[in-house]
Amino acid sequence: MKTRSRFTLGRLIRLALLIIGAVIFLAPYIFMISAAGKSQDDIFTAALSLIPTHFYYMQNFAKALEKVAMGTLLWNGVVVCALIFVFQVLVAIPCAYAMAKLKFRAARMMMVLVLLGLLVPIHATALPLYVAFDSLSLLNGYTALVAPFTISVFAIFLFLQFFRAMPDDLIHAARLDGMSELGIVSRVIVPNAWPAVTAFAIFSVVAHWNDLYWPLIVISKPGYATPPLGLMNFRAAEAGDDYGALMAATIIITIPLVAAFLLAQKRFVEGITMTGLKG
Amino acid sequence: MSALSLSSISKSYGDIAILKNISLDVPPGEFIALVGPSGCGKSTLLRILAGLDHADSGEIVIGGREMSDVAAAGRNIAMVFQSYALYPHLTAGQNIAVPLAMRRLSSLQRLPFLGPVMPGYRAIRTGISRDVQETAKALKIDHLLERKPGQMSGGQRQRVALARAMVRHPSVFLMDEPLSNLDANLRVHARGEIVELHRRAGVPTVYVTHDQAEALSMADRVAVMIGGQMLQLAPPQVIYDDPAHIEVARFVGQPRINLLPARVEYGTVAFGDMRMALEEADPAGPDVTIGIRPEFVRLAADDGSSLPACIERMEFLGSEVILFCRLNAIGEIVLAKLAPAEAAGLAAGMTVALSFAPDKAMVFAPDGRRLRASAVLADAGREKAHG
């Protein structure tokens, strides 16, 4: 303990690297927070100043809240992300378990399908999907927002890696204790896959909270708009944006994500240290 | 009717045959110890018995029922895994409770959130935790029930794994080295608990161990498996005193048996002051091996008939002393086990005279088979060991 906490040269270098890196990575956010507090004419100036000359936070946030129905947006965001995440996990975990721990011939073929799914961007298949949802009259609703993402090949891929490392004997013990395969998945695999599930949760929620492309295609009624869709109310491509309010709105919809990450990373680390034993 | 019966089980991984035509009949209530060197296929056999792995051929019958259609979960077998296989996310108490909960609670009652409000849940849970408490107390882990596996030492984990198996009333017990990580005192205690449980419940048990003391002291019969074959299956005393194969003799007995080369001449084998007449006619060749356990090697006055040897090393083991002596005549090492009192005054480098009890010696054919022989008493002319 004593030697650990001493400031050795190596540690100083490490800390310096980390801090410099953090500043670089945070720079855009620093600008964002600064801009959210500036009036429009204060943002683009020749002088580099991070502190707004007049504090305009109130006005910008007020504008963000007034121009956009933030409540609805955030609610939609939460509902959509939660539904997507729950379905993804429910679908992917049993599948990954079967591929990792059960012998069946289709596993190889499924691996190909999974990799294929990883490769195919939604941008490429959006059109056929759009046509399909339209013909089923499912546009403009949570179904359209959620359904295509209920299958996450990324989740299957991630869980597969994780489950492979779980000892076979654990599953054998569960079988002898009288659990069904579904019981094993829900009682043994899932509780021990917390790090993977949280890591995936972080990625899934971030991706779908911020996704603009697909909502743009399937949602044309403001009632179902997700946060980024609402953010577009500040965009006016032809003549520049209202940056202060845009940044304010961005902060509002980013904060839930940051909070979620802070919560999740704690569980994530706990999860790993708790299950990090060999048997 | 036997409680558990295997017939001609074989299993290969790839080209390598791990189990070769293993058959085994366990009458109700019998305790079988399965011993054998590391990697000989013991765990594999248990896994096949439990339905966790599948034999390439052969048949398993438990309680009169053919098991090929029964999944592991349906066989009602309790098993202690060599690697413990505790659920890392559950406390020790919860780990032990799992098999009971799976059997006593209905599938509705097992549901999260909903289960606990089902009728009857409380009563069953109380029963379960009483049983868990009881088993834990027997294995001296009742103070650990709230800990998770990560917070326990190896020995403690192993006892939890044992408790998880013992808490049930299965139709067969399978235990894979369940006490290997305990210190000697704990091991003796746990051994007693297992024997006690077995006597009370009368459940047929197959017990894998690499500790001979366990195998010999606990089992009704000991099965010695070497290289995927079951070389002998017999009561402990027979395994020790009357091994059917040189490998069995070599594997059982601590310190290990002395094996010395000898020749058959005119139907008799001679070594040192021993002389034995072979009962069987014709071994594969004249070169046989004589086996004699260290406790039957004695120090003798050097009267010409005993073998002079040089003490190379002495091992003090508390209640006994092991002498490593190199025979002057043939350069082989012979072990002798003495009481500390007998060994007093001896030291490495000294020369002693060794004598063997011919009625305790065994003769093995070149292919390892045991050859029956009887001691020939002193009247026959004495001769030096050849070679």
Next chain:
Amino acid sequence: MSALSLSSISKSYGDIAILKNISLDVPPGEFIALVGPSGCGKSTLLRILAGLDHADSGEIVIGGREMSDVAAAGRNIAMVFQSYALYPHLTAGQNIAVPLAMRRLSSLQRLPFLGPVMPGYRAIRTGISRDVQETAKALKIDHLLERKPGQMSGGQRQRVALARAMVRHPSVFLMDEPLSNLDANLRVHARGEIVELHRRAGVPTVYVTHDQAEALSMADRVAVMIGGQMLQLAPPQVIYDDPAHIEVARFVGQPRINLLPARVEYGTVAFGDMRMALEEADPAGPDVTIGIRPEFVRLAADDGSSLPACIERMEFLGSEVILFCRLNAIGEIVLAKLAPAEAAGLAAGMTVALSFAPDKAMVFAPDGRRLRASAVLADAGREKAHG
């Protein structure tokens, strides 16, 4: 000058003191066995010695040099880990070669891709693989050198871990239960190799084990650690015959020592046909404990002075038989260790008469301290054990 010296090492995790003021001096070339129940802090002590963990207080001196500023990699210590800690991505041979490569190759030569084209690389590598081969042969794993740890059985892995330590010429050897997963024969063999290595190289060694036979047979001195304290440090025979503390007596010896309650009356302690005079004046109270090892409990004719007892259980251990007898008088269990011949004809449920050798008995004070006592010979009036 001692090769290795610890002075008053203490260590706590949170509130719990794991090591309490441990001191130890190891002269050059000495072999110390460290024994103690699971969780008593043995591994922690080794880790502190190796520099992998840091003591809260205390000083470590190796080869005359104070070590608090020296990192583990700089201490030139070889260690066998309880959990093997093999590199899973390297073959057995590569695993064993690592410490040599780290020392013999320059840091440039160790670089991936670049290293192998450096001058001198080939020659050094050849030397390394010769040494690896040699050590592997000694431990009977030369046929496994191409396998990865995942493809080996537990015992094989443990031998690789041992080889990785033995291949070097360190200034200290630390071994944490290096043979626990081997079967008896292999264990004896490996034990011999370690002793041999130690004799050849004369490197001071600290050897943790829970196998008493190992501790007693291999070590120059045995350190018994219980509850974070070092209760006794003495040669094996002293530890066994003359334990300084009741816990040491209880922990060492297999089957374990019989401990029976007795009272001090007029400076003498009596139990059964034994009578001992205390040499020390005044124990903490009149209630003491008598310890007598099972091999000194004998069957006697029931001549009135011996104690009648009922055989509860018999354990057959091959070369000996353990009797579990319950004393009729006080209801305690007493173990007796007999040769199978002596035990012939006995069975559970029979009543026997036990007699103890008073010169072999030990007396312990209520706080566990050993009390010196001498046997009082038969002339004094005999009396029954109180009860």
Next chain:
Amino acid sequence: MASIAAGEIRPVASSVRHERREARTAWLLALPAIILMLLFVLLPIVAVIFLGFTDFELGVGKFRFVGFENYAELFTDRTFRKSLWNTTVYTAIVAPVSILLGLGVAMLIEGEGWGKSFFRTAYFLPVVSLIVAMATVWQYLFHPTIGPLNALLGLAGLPKPNWLGASSTALYSLSIIGVWQTVGFNMVLFLAGLTAIPRELYAAAEIDGAKSSLDRFFLVTWPMLGPTALFVTTISVINAVKTFETVKTLTDGGPNHASEVLLFTIYQEGFVYMKVGYASAMTVVFLAILVVMMFLQYRFLDRRVHYS
């Protein structure tokens, strides 16, 4: 099967039956995923392949089959070739750099006791960022005259590039943003991998004399991270190849296609020029390239990094 003597076949049949039962369970567990994959992955791909053989245009309604005409056109399409090249360059920069930086940051954070949570969050924030809004910020940071970046370069007396504006630097500027966005993602994955390495191995490495952290890295960290690294590499390459949003919002592929990447070209053809058929053919080629690449990678690496 039934005709073979019962005594011979029975045991064999039992083990086959066991396997069948296991396979059936596996199928049941995987079924929802399989159905959804068919619905949302395979079927749309089939549709895309189908469209690739037509001259379908958005809003026109009617279409006809043109065979391989679209594919023939692709070969002569300069824009397509350019964007293929750009995508390769972008991936060749972003994937390795973000993997290495992610690993480096993860190791620094793991080794540092102080401020772990803060650093993790700081490096992860870019992953959370909404690129629509962040585009504006980057626009400003990269601004050739009033941007802070060039102001700093100016202070240091270095040349001030026209980051997003010049065709020589636009793609690299986007790469910087790409790295910024993915390092945190990779870092989290590597952190998960690092935490799972048994401490004992580092202890063993120290005992074995691995004095420098470089030695310990090559002896323990890197090999033990193998599976994680493979996973991260796969994901990073795929994500780099799939990059779209930054290009769309920051440069629109310009100037003069200097920063045009595949997905952007596909988008442009399909949605801006409305030539869905042609865009679909492009998509098919794009997928084919990716599939071949992944196949090779797996052939090559999967066996090397799993040690069990």
Next chain:
Amino acid sequence: ETTLTIHYPMPGFFKDVMDTISKKFMEENPDIKIQFAAPSATYEDGIQLILRQAGTSEMPDVTFIGLNRLRMLNERNVAVDMTPLVQKEGNMAEQGFSDTILKLAQVKGKQVGLAFATSNPIMYYNADLVKAAGGNPDTPPKTWDEVIALAGKIKALGNGVDGMDFRWQGDDWMFSALLFGAGGKMLSDDEQKVTFNGPEGQKAVELISRFVKEGGMPVFTKAAGEQAFAAGKVGFEFQTTGALVNTIRNVGAKFDLRTAQIPLIDPDKGHLPTGGNAVVILAKDPAKQDAAWKFAKFAAGPYSASVVVPGTGYVPNNELAAKSAEYLGDFYKKNPLFQAGLSQMPRMIPWYAFPGTNGVKVTQTIVDNLSRIVDGSAEPKEALDDAAADVEGMLPRS
């Protein structure tokens, strides 16, 4: 009661405007209810949405389409032809829809929509910089030569200041401004041959090259140029009058912002392209069509113009609004910055849309070649000829 679903792009611009207009419209027409579909970020997104939704139940009844995309819409037969409606109305001119204005949203004589917000390119300048460079801010340069000379002087001031910025990126609109300003045309009248590489076109690209070489124009991205100008680091900025309000806001009090007419290469024959969008009816249902026509007229009418102009900077698309004091008359007197665009109204001609399926791609080709001129990787003539050759290949064969 009829409900109209209305879709519009660029909410950052139009949200407030749309809210005001629809409120007023519903007051006047209580039997028509208006609801908005989620707006699209850009014109491109907007038209993609409409084309995707064409024929589905999701398609809105009314939308607003960029003027250069009307032709595409028409070719795909998505929009309702307004010609009969205009004819039925009879008195369009009295409502402020002069022929010129109607023409802005016609494709081959067919009335596809009614121009809603229209713009033309103007010159923004930083009076402080002009003064510093020795110019007189009150008499802004009238010809391109004067502009270039002054811009060069501004650039010479140093301190990271750039002379000018000309918004050539994104589409061919500003190129059109130069080409049309020289009296040139994109294609021949029969739309079979490229003509933008004629002498007028060459003068135009020559100018662009001179902007860079002599006028001190850096290679900005669109946003970068605006930001630099707002920061006071650019002397002249040439772009749409539609950006006026935002520019005013972004500049604030940092410097003295002025506007003026954009120079024309040929002041006599020269014209300017019209930017902006038109309201388009998509509804097929007659009742809805009826209501939609009412709304379209209202949206393109004087009241709306009086809302759109001050809110954005667009020029009025309705003559009544521009002239009548009831609407905007006073506004222009008070806000001189808005006058530049208004004064250029007579020069406005439709923004040319290329025929055929490659229409949009053609625009991109032109922009790509312009960028080669700007970054100096090609000679103006060379780039222009390349563009012409490329475009030639993209024109529909018939």
